[in-house]
Amino acid sequence: MINIAKKVVLIGCLLLACVGLGFDLPDPNPAENGGVGVLQPNAGRNPAIEVPPPPAQDPCLHCHIGGSYQGLWTPAGRWALFGFAGFVFIFGAARSASVLQRRKPWLPLSTQIGSWIDARYQVQSALAKFLDKPVPVWAVRWWYCLGGMTAFLFVVQGVTGIMLAFYYQPTPENAYASIQYIENEVRFGAGVRAIHHWAANGMIILCFAHMMRVFIMGAFKAPRELNWTSGAVLIILVLAFGFTGYLLPWDQRAYWATTVGSEIAGGIPDVGTLILIFLRGGWDITAVTLSRFYGLHILALPITLVLVMAIHFLMVRRLGIKEPL
Amino acid sequence: METKSEDTKTTIPFYPDHLRTEVRVMLWMAAVVLLIGAHGLTNPVGLGNPADPLDTPEHIKPEWYFLGVYQLLKFIPKTAGALLPVAAVALLVLWPFLDRTKDSKRQVMIRTIFSILFCLILIILTIWGGAS
Helix, strand or coil, rough: CHHHHHHHHHHHHHHHHHHHHHHHCCCCCCCCCCCCCCCCCCCCCCCCCCCCCCCEEECCHHHHCCCCCCCHHHHHHHHHHHHHHHHHHHHHHHHHHHHHHHHHCCCCCHHHHHHHHHHHCHHHHHHHHHHHCCEEEHHHHHHHHHHHHHHHHHHHHHHHHHHHHHCCCCCCCHHHHHHHHHCCCCCCHHHHHHHHHHHHHHHHHHHHHHHHHHHHHHHCHHHCHHHHHHHHHHHHHHHHHHHHHHHHCCCCHHHHHHHHHHHHHCEEEEEEEHHHHHHHHHCCCCHHHHHHHHHHHHHHHHHHHHHHHHHHHHHHHHHHCCCCC | CCCHHHHCEEEEEHHHHHHHHHHHHHHHHHHHHHHHHHHHHHHCCCCCCECCCCCCCCCCCCHHHHHHHHHHCCCCCCHEEEEEEEHHHHHHHHHHHHHHCCCCCCHHHHHHHHHHHHHHHHHHHHHHHHCC
């Protein structure tokens, strides 16, 4: 037998769905229903804004990304607002019904969710060891934060990078135009690209500052040698990110900076030419270079960076922060 | 962790005390990042002219964080110039295995002075490389 609380939730959700759907049903007689009535379909839409039929060539881009379909946000906002209020109401009703029926107060929701997960994954004991680790008071200073801030910016880079990769096309014919498209047409595209650009610069500065802090405080000394070494690998990877990412816009600056950069690498005796050909995918910078820089930038480097970062963090956790002299 | 009762004056628990600080830092960072994004909406990063392999520009410059090395390489013959960054990277990676002395206050002082000098030289080279 289903208890009352579950029934309340079920009926409430069904009701919510019906109401929500009713709002968005197309109006069969828009002229007759002049905005009055209990369940007015399309009630929120401004009649003054005429919704143009989507053009034949790119209907989806035109309506949803180009932003010409103004009515899109009204139903979404209505759903969010009334949906949230509805769920709060249903939750309240269900909890009241459950308390009434079982004659027992509910445990806090966070405790319930926690014990539900722990019953299945049994993470409590493992997490307790992680969470109970004491942090020395002297380590709560802003300069101990630099590494963590770099890691945070890496997450930002990951998210914005994925967003950019949705629109970016790594071919010499389309790369430049696709970035113009991101900057001018895609909603918030210019903002996302700006974040990716400036956070990349910030990451390099923070990385360097973190390294300087560790160097000055002598945190690289035994037994933390490998912490430093993995950190040095990380900073090289970050610079490689910068180098590969710089080519992707495929403008004059990018093209010639890559030319010079790979030429310098080509100057190394014996292996130089090999490195140059590997970087460029041939003697010249062509479509092959762009594809492999793109592949390095979005696949090889992130995977390597995450792995080395995991090692770096685990070692910091294991050995703790070095006490200043 | 073994001497938890004694440590309470010199340590704080990671959860929730230290985690709260970290979340606060992350939220401030997120705010700054979003501000940069909002600024970028009206002032986009922009693009130069499309790449043209046949048109070599007069002044080729790498990203600003390679400008220092780039400027330095102008004064060094090509082979040595190419080996210098490799040697620098090797030195960087292997540094803790080369400097094995026990740490002291004096050493911290020396390292601080060395770091400041290094940063100054790097900044000067970067500005010089950017201006030339």
